[in-house]
Amino acid sequence: GDPLPNGRRPAPEPEANPVPPESPGSCCVSKLTRELNVSNKQLRSTVRQSLTDMKNQLEQLKDAMGKMALEEQQAAGEVEELRSLYRKEAVERKSLYNKLLELQGNIRVFCRCRKSSASNPCVEKTDDQEVAVIQKGSKKKFQFDKVYGSSSTQEEVFAGTLPVITSCVDGYNVCILAYGQTGSGKTYTMMGSKENPGVNIRSDRRLSHKGRTEDLTLSIYNDTLNDLLTKNPGAALDLRVQGKSVSVPGLTQIQVQTEADILNVMETGEKNRKIASTKMNIQSSRSHLVVALEVEGSDEVSGLTSRGTLTLCDLAGSERIAKTEATGQRLVEAAAINKSLTALGQLRLYLLCVIEKFIRKNLQMNECIICSKLCFTDRNVFKT
Numbered sequence: 001g002d003p004l005p006n007g008r009r010p011a012p013e014p015e016a017n018p019v020p021p022e023s024p025g026s027c028c029v030s031k032l033t034r035e036l037n038v039s040n041k042q043l044r045s046t047v048r049q050s051l052t053d054m055k056n057q058l059e060q061l062k063d064a065m066g067k068m069a070l071e072e073q074q075a076a077g078e079v080e081e082l083r084s085l086y087r088k089e090a091v092e093r094k095s096l097y098n099k100l101l102e103l104q105g106n107i108r109v110f111c112r113c114r115k116s117s118a119s120n121p122c123v124e125k126t127d128d129q130e131v132a133v134i135q136k137g138s139k140k141k142f143q144f145d146k147v148y149g150s151s152s153t154q155e156e157v158f159a160g161t162l163p164v165i166t167s168c169v170d171g172y173n174v175c176i177l178a179y180g181q182t183g184s185g186k187t188y189t190m191m192g193s194k195e196n197p198g199v200n201i202r203s204d205r206r207l208s209h210k211g212r213t214e215d216l217t218l219s220i221y222n223d224t225l226n227d228l229l230t231k232n233p234g235a236a237l238d239l240r241v242q243g244k245s246v247s248v249p250g251l252t253q254i255q256v257q258t259e260a261d262i263l264n265v266m267e268t269g270e271k272n273r274k275i276a277s278t279k280m281n282i283q284s285s286r287s288h289l290v291v292a293l294e295v296e297g298s299d300e301v302s303g304l305t306s307r308g309t310l311t312l313c314d315l316a317g318s319e320r321i322a323k324t325e326a327t328g329q330r331l332v333e334a335a336a337i338n339k340s341l342t343a344l345g346q347l348r349l350y351l352l353c354v355i356e357k358f359i360r361k362n363l364q365m366n367e368c369i370i371c372s373k374l375c376f377t378d379r380n381v382f383k384t
């Protein structure tokens with residue numbers, strides 16, 4: 001520069017950014033900064049890539065969910081279609097099943113033989129539908145819808161009744177009657193023992209598995225109705241007939257679900273049953289025992305519900321009065337028993353005539369055979 005007035009030269013101007021002499025520490029920092037910048041860039045690019053991938057995946061997920069919703073809608077439609085088909089099939093199956101039972105005979109008679117003893121006439125099962133009774137040297141044969149031999153088990157007899165018992169769940173009313181002379185095994189067949197239960201307990205068990213069941217138990221003694229499940233079993237009840245329905249107002253009704261409930265109801269009923277002795281059997285039951293099971297069945301798939309009643313009757317002994325040599329109260333009982341059994345027989349005849357009329361009208365037949373044993377002629381006279 002130009003010399004100053006005082007002859008001195010101006011001091012040189014300092015540099016705007018003087019570059020400090022590089023120390024070993026600052027060299028390391030700049031290297032690290034560079035590296036940091038590089039990894040920052042890489043990280044940004046990775047994050048950008050991940051975000052793009054996630055976006056793509058979200059799009060795919062959205063597509064998949066849309067497809068699933070569509071498929072679900074279609075599946076729901078198919079399920080509804082299958083449900084309605086099932087409903088139709090269930091109704092058809094029930095109707096065919098029950099028609100089959102009707103064709104086999106709406107009234108069926110089974111015979112269960114007991115082991116013959118020296119004092120009893122010899123009863124012998126000759127085939128599945130025939131028994132022979134040998135008495136005083138002569139042999140008489142009788143036909144039934146089914147014959148159970150003297151070695152038949154409780155399971156076998158129950159299996160024979162099972163098809164009609166199953167109808168109850170479909171809303172049909174079914175009645176099973178045990179009929180026979182005193183000591184012939186009616187109570188054994190219907191009630192059985194704790195270890196080897198009969199039709200009553202087995203059907204109760206079976207039906208309580210299939211639907212909601214309610215038990216009613218009553219006895220009929222000398223034309224008097226007694227509720228066997230009430231705390232006051234001696235009180236007589238009335239029978240009410242309204243149109244086609246018969247009811248006993250005030251009859252105790254107990255809901256049964258478990259096996260313990262069933263046994264409890266049966267035991268209470270049995271305890272309250274009037275038992276008196278006769279000449280032929282010390283533990284002779286002198287009353288008819290009626291156990292009615294009201295079953296409400298519902299199909300969870302189709303939503304259909306039905307209500308049926310299974311009536312199980314252990315009738316009083318059907319022996320002849322003269323044979324038992326009954327006198328006094330026993331004679332009164334025997335007369336009442338025989339009167340009610342005769343009424344039952346008359347009802348059977350009436351029912352058979354109704355069935356015959358129905359068959360003639362619907363099938364236009366002049367002559368028909370019902371239950372394989374009864375033959376009707378044109379004048380409503382029947383022969384066995």
Ligand SMILES: Nc1ncnc2c1ncn2[C@@H]1O[C@H](COP(=O)(O)OP(=O)(O)OP(=O)(O)O)[C@@H](O)[C@H]1O
Pocket residue numbers: 113114150180181182183184185186187188189281283284285286315316317318
């Ligand atoms: N199939 C059988 N196997 C074994 N024991 C039987 C059989 N049938 C009946 N009994 C026995 O015979 C006896 C009389 O049977 P049960 O009481 O069932 O006759 P019942 O027809 O009900 O008589 P009642 O009319 O007097 O009531 C009972 O001790 C019973 O256990």
